[in-house]
Amino acid sequence: MMTHSRPGTIRATHGRARIWPRVLAGVGIVLIWLVLAGIGGPTFGKLSSVSDNDPAAFLPSSAEATEAREAQGEFLGTDSIPAIVVVSAHGALDDADRDALTRFAAAAERVDGVDGAVVGPVPSADGLAAQFIVPIGSDETIKTVVAELRAALAEAVEGTALTGHVTGGAGFSADLSDAFGGIDGILLAVALGAVFVILLLVYRSVILPFAVLLTSVFALCAAILVVYLLAAADVIALNGQSQGILSILVIGATTDYALLFVSRFRDEIAEGSDRSAAIRGAWRGAVEPIVASGATVAVALLCLLFSDLSSNRALGPIGAAGIVCAVLAALSFLPAVLFLLGRVAFWPVGPRTTGENAAVTVETGLEGQRGLWRRVGTVVSRRPRVVWVSCVLLLAVACLGLGQLRADGVPQSELVLGGSDAAAGETMLGEHFDAGAGSPVYIVVDESSADEVSAAVADQPDISTVTAIADGGGPAVGGQPPLVVDGRVLLSATLTVEPDSERAEEQIVQIRDAVHAIQPDTVVGGSTAIAYDTNVTAQRDLVTIIPIVLVVILVILMLLLRSVVAPVLLMATVVLSYAATMGVSAIVFTNVIGFSGADATVPLFGFVFLVALGVDYNIFLMTRVREESALHGTRPGILRGLSITGGVITSAGLVLAATFAALSVIPIMFLVQLSFIVAFGVLLDTVLVRSLLVPALGYDLGRVIWWPARLGREPQRPRVR
Structure with a gap:
């Protein structure tokens, strides 16, 4: 007897059969990322072993200070880094104080990592203080050695009226490493916490924020693994600064890309697509802007390879590796998770099916839209020229603050905010000794000209003494001849x-x-x-790299938008936004926070991040505008693109601003300044430039923005999709 199944049952069975391979593929992708995270996660704690925070390590080989540093080791018998230990009393040093100093000298020589004899105690002229010079091997972990020296000093002076500090190059390097110590823990916790709160507010979902955060964390784990392997192989030079920027950059960028993908997926679900069709549609719609955005940021960062500073040059491949991992995670792990979750990802507030009610009339591009972005679109469409001219004038006023920008370096004692033991030691050293006693100026000169050069240096207004270095590394005094190496001698001058x-x-x-x-x-x-050469090189990098970044990004935009006019306008708005941001930042740093200046690399890093990330949002907007313009005409397309992308881009801007703002929890002046610049600049670009200036300018010009593409030459008749 023949039985007949219902057609619906057969289709359901076939549908289930077809979906299982996709489910297995999704599970496989998730497992691959879990493995990467499992391998990359533990390397967080290992990064410090391949990091170097010594400022001298990042100078270009062509710098004069670099050549002098290489020669110093031949005369001093070591290329060690000096730690200056300074101790003072309330009155003249007595026998008990001198006994304590002797105990410290003996204890310091027993500290692992001390490379050579401890010089001192050297009493001050006023009899109230003494100093030691403790050489630390360049291959040692300076932070650990300095910590042991400070412990030995505290033990030696216990029970006396003496107070002391460890300063000098080693002391400042150790304090800098301590300040970077919160990068792996505090920084990530603050950044992820801020992102999670924003995602909860944006999605009103319990599950989706976790999916997006996992995407960001997995991307960061993969990036950390790549960077660790590169640093361990001496391919790149890693420091705490680059490590902190990498973490924030990857979290922020991945979240931005995830927001764009989720927005497309949500639109597809709202139109009634099943999970498979929704993922395919979201992937097709998001892949071009995400890849283009990632390529723009990565290429902009790689332009740092043209820098003469090793620290800047290293950030190029470090940041680019992070961005590549962000793109891969956003286009593989997140789609797999969303496919497995389906509509459940949006629980408890799922997207409502819009159907025909979502259509907007092509006459204006605004009918059918509600809320904030309808009002913004109305303002743009009614008075576009007034809007963009007002925006330009507002940004131009902000640019006036550039006159207060002092980005020519800051004293080493101010790099760590809130004070440090090394900074206190430098102050104490200046009270009792020549301020530069622990950090001499070294001059490597031919033996035949040594006397003449020594006299010329001694004639300088801020030099107290000039001595030649003898065999053994000490000063050539009492008729002792200077050490001659390859026909040259080493002079030491005290500031x-x-x-x-x-x-x-x-x-x-x-x-x-x-x-x-x-x-x-x-x-x-x-x-x-070293500090002077670093500042000069950083300022030279600024002039060299900015034009390269602008040209590279402009070419990428031209290829993406198939236009010349639109990319030029976008780049002009982004550069104007950057200048306005730096103007506001200069006012805040000088008049509100009270910084004495800014690190010479701050303007360059600010430029690279703001221009690359600012173009990001314009890419998100203009790719959608171009898509809509091809269907409905340029002006309606601009309004449709603005209304469709408004929410997701604003959310992305808030996320990126929040993640970069998290850098301010690390008490390093450079990172605090960079966090403000990028956070403020991203908000300015998101709220003003992308929401008002770019749409109004494009609406005012019309289809000419697509010139020379056919979209900009042929009159367009709006047509409904």
């Missing part, structure tokens, strides 16, 4: 001003002018020269 001050850097310039006039191949180094 009377703080070695990290602007006055000291000016003195380096004067010394170099004086000695080069005597012998051109003489080189001047030391910690002050």
Whole structure:
């Protein structure tokens, strides 16, 4: 007897049969990312072992201070980093104080990592203080050695009226490492917490924020693994600064890309598509802007390879690797998770099916739209020229603050906010000794010109003494001959001003002018020269890299939008937004927070991030505008693109601003300044430039923005999809 099944049952059975391979594929993708996270996650704690926070390690090989540093080891018998230990009493040092100092000297020489004899105690002229010079091996973990020296000092002076600090190059490097210590824990916790709160408010969903955060965390784990392997193989030079920026960049970028993908997926679900069709539609709609955005940011970061500073140059591939991982996670792990979850991802407030009610009339592009973005579109369409001219004038006023920007470096004692042991030690050192006693200026000169050069250096206004270095690394005194290596001698000059001050850097310039006039191949180094050469190189990088970044991004936009006019206008708005941001930042840093200046690399990093990330949002907007313009005409397409992308781009801007703002929890002046610049700049770009300036300018110009593409040359008749 023949039985007949209902057609619906057969289709359901076939549908279930077809979906299982997709489910298995989705599970497989999730498992691959779980494995990557399992391998990459534990490397967070290992990054410090391949990081170097010594400022000298990032100088270009062509810098004069680098050449001097390489020669110093030949004369001093080591390329160690000096720790200066300074101790003072309330009155003149007595026998008990001197006994404590002797105990410390003996304890310091027993500390693992101390490379050579401890010099001191050297009493001050006023008899109220003493100092030691403790050489630390360059291959040692400076943070650990300095911590042991501070512990030994505290034990030695216990029970006396003495107070002491560990300063010098090693002391500042250790304090900098301590300040970076919160990157793996506090920074990630604050950033992820801020993102989670924003996602809850945006989606009103319990499950979806976790899916997006997991995408960001997995992308970061993969990026950390790649960076660790590159640093361990000495392909890149990693420091705490790059590590912090990497974490924030990956979390922010991945979340932005995830927001765009989820928005497309939600639209597909709302139109009634099943999960398979919704993922395919979302992937097709999101892949071009996400890949284009990621490529723009990655290429902009890779432009840092043209930098002469090793620290800047390393951030290029580090950041680019992070962005690639962000794109891969957003286009693989997140789609797999959303496919497995389906509409459940939006629980308890799922997207409502819009159907025909979602259509907007092509006459204006606004009918059928509600809320904020309808009002914004109405303002743009009614008075576009007034809107964009007003925006430009407002940004131009903000640019006036650029006159207060002082980005020529800051004293080393101000790098760590809130004070540090090394900064306190430098202050104490300046009260009892020549301020530069622990950080001499080194001059490597031919033996035949040594006396003349020594006299020229001694004539400088901020130099107290100049001595030649003898065999054994000490000063050549009492008729002792200087050490001669390859026909050259090493001179050590003591500054009377703080070695990290602007006055000291000016003195380096004067010394170099004086000695080069005597012998051109003489080189001047030391910690002050390192700081000066770093600032000069950073300012040169700014002039070199900015044009390269602009040209590269402009070419990418032209290829993406198939236009010349639109990319040029977008780049102009982004550059104007950057200048306005730096103007506001300069006012805030100088008049509100009270910073004495800014690191010389801050404008360059701010430019790279703001231009690349600002173009991101314009890519999200303009790719959708181009898609809508091809169907309905340019002006309606602009309004439709604005209304469709308004919510997701604003959410993305808030997420990115919040993640970069999290950098301010690390008490490093550079990171605090960069966090404000990027957070404020992203909000300015999201709220003003992308929401008002770009749409109004495009609406005013009309289809000419697509020139020379056919979309910009042929009159368009709006047509309904």
